[in-house]
Amino acid sequence: MPQQSILVVDDEAKMRRLLEIMLTQMDYEILQAADGMEALEQLTSHAVDLVITDLRMPRLDGIGLLRQLREQHNDIPVIVVTAYGTVESAVDAMKYGASDYIVRPFEMDAVQAAVQRALKLGKVQRENRYLRQEMEQGWRGFIGSSSAMKQIYTQIEQVAPTKTGVLIQGETGTGKELVARAIHNASPRAQSLFVSINCAAIPADILESELFGYSKGAFTGANKERIGKFELADGGTLFLDEITEMDFNIQAKLLRVLQERTLERLGSNRTIAVDVRVIAASNRNPRQAILDQKLREDLFYRLNVFTIALPPLRDRLDDILPLARYFLEKHAKEFAFQFNGIEDDAAQCLNAYAWPGNVRELENMMERAIVLSGGKTISIGHLSSDILEDEVQVGKHVTNNIADSAHEPLSGRLGLNIQVEQLEKRLIQDALQKTGDNKSKAAQLLEISERSLWYKIKKYM
Ligand SMILES: Nc1ncnc2c1ncn2[C@@H]1O[C@H](COP(=O)(O)OP(=O)(O)OP(=O)(O)O)[C@@H](O)[C@H]1O
Ligand SMILES: [Mg+2]
Known part of the structure; x- marks a missing residue:
């Protein structure tokens, strides 16, 4: 010392x-x-x-x-x-x-x-x-110090210095691309390019030429020679997003390139050596994708030298509020608003929600919240109705028109019972209005018995 x-x-x-x-x-x-x-x-x-x-x-x-x-x-x-x-x-x-x-x-x-x-x-x-x-600041741009994410950081550090293929699996919006970039940035390849291609967004024939390039005259319209993403990523990392959406034949060709470390551009015989690390991502379970004939088994074993399974946000509760605050601060800065914290019941809502769209959904909701808040403390009213619907679970199967009215912000406090009561009351009023006060039809519309509708009317109105 x-x-x-x-x-x-x-x-x-x-x-x-x-x-x-x-x-x-x-x-x-x-x-x-x-x-x-x-x-x-x-x-x-x-x-x-x-x-x-x-x-x-x-x-x-x-x-x-x-x-x-x-x-x-x-x-x-x-x-x-x-x-x-x-x-x-x-x-x-x-x-x-x-x-x-x-x-x-x-x-x-x-x-x-x-x-x-x-x-x-x-x-x-x-x-x-x-x-x-x-x-x-977060670890390499990541926010979250849940034990699940700490394991991910360790895995990234372990695999980054190597050359092996990596398969990242996780639901949509969990941060698969962020992980891929972090591996690249922490690797000896960081000075070369990180090239990303989304296999689901590109039709098969175009994907092939995008990946491997083509020579002049290789097909109609190929009036210039063009290098593919593989060559572009030489010395660096190629990120193949949604690998299970890649055409089976292209998967075979990809496997060959990975094994031989050489490729030929479409329409050319010249062999070009490439030194590329491939990281693939999928939001499907790869073994299921193999059974469904969406992923070649041989390619899977080649890519799956190291797997990183990103947990969905609902399985790392400790990360929800730090992420929410991070996004609120980030977007507040963008819009030149103040970020003044989150009210307790809004925070409870964030923690209770299932986040099917994971971190991306959280970010979008926080961006919207900061705009709606105009710089005031974030309250329930600034959150998306998805959260409230999820909490309340009422009226989902009622007709669309009625369900629409449930999207209007519910006033008052969050107490689940109060919210449910308010929503029920509103749905019943709508149903009665729609059926010209015909209780039997309204009950049908609400998919409840006449008897319980009668009971609820007595209770609420
Ligand atoms: N732990 C995290 N900390 C900070 N930002 C994150 C974190 N995880 C994800 N994000 C952000 O959330 C957004 C979605 O992440 P990303 O695009 O990596 O997800 P994905 O798993 O690739 O999603 P998809 O399957 O939809 O392509 C990005 O803006 C990313 O920067
Ligand atoms: Mg992605």
Whole structure:
């Protein structure tokens, strides 16, 4: 460990010297300053681990020094020195952020113990600050520190330095592409290209020429030579999104390229060597895709050297609110709104929802919420009706017209019972209106018995 340095601040040279003798014995480097001003100067030019300061000094005294440090958000630990009988002033100093005090005349043991304690505290604070920053910025652009995601980060770090194929599996919007990019960026290939192609979005014949390129005259319209994504990704990474949507014949050709590490452009005999790492993604279960004849088994084994299974958002509850806050802050910045936090019941809603569209759905909903909130605290009314519907589970099978009215924001508090009652009441009113108050028809429309409709009308209206 490098030698730790301590700045001793006192207007009396004799006292500085005394502390220096006591502390150099313990192998600390000692810097000195005669008052607060000098101390601040020293701190700008030296890396200091701890400050020991007298309280009464000309120009800038001990309290002044503490205030300045806090203003600069400098959380270096500070020990104040106080004379016997004036401990109150030291306690005062602690209110301004001093971490401890030592009393004069000094006792060697007490000084050394206080210094060790303060240095340890400083280290813990630094580590906490680092962790906080890391949490805020996220690991390689990821937000979420659930144990499930921590495992994913470890897997990315394990596989990144290698050349092996990777298969990423996860529901839509779980972050498959983000993982693929993170693997590329953490790999020795990071300086070369990450090339992405979505196999589901491109018709088979075009996909083939997109992947492997073509020579002039290879087919009608091929009036120029063109390199494919494989060659483009040479030295880097090729990301094949939705691999199970790739045509079976192209899958066979892909396998050959992966095995031989060479390819020919369409319409050409020239063999070109390529050094490409392939990462594939699918939102299907690959083994099921093999059974369904959507994925070639031989290609699967080639790609599946390493599998990363991204858990759906509903299985990592701890990540929902950090992600929500992250997206709210991100979009608030974009629209120049303030982000002022999330109300408790809205947060409960976010946690309770099943998020079929996973992180992407959450991001979209938060973008909308920040716009609707106009910079106020995010409340239930700013969330999408999908969340409320999911919670309430009423009226899904009633006619569309009626269900539409359920999309209007429900007023008041979130209590599930209150919400259900309000929604039921509204649906019943709509049904009665639609059927000209014919209770028997309204009950049919609502798919409940006449008897329970009668009961509900009595209860609500
Ligand atoms: N853990 C995360 N932290 C921050 N942003 C995330 C995280 N996971 C996903 N995202 C963001 O959510 C969006 C969807 O992620 P991505 O496109 O990687 O999902 P996907 O699994 O490829 O989805 P699809 O199957 O629909 O293609 C992106 O904008 C991505 O940046
Ligand atoms: Mg994707």
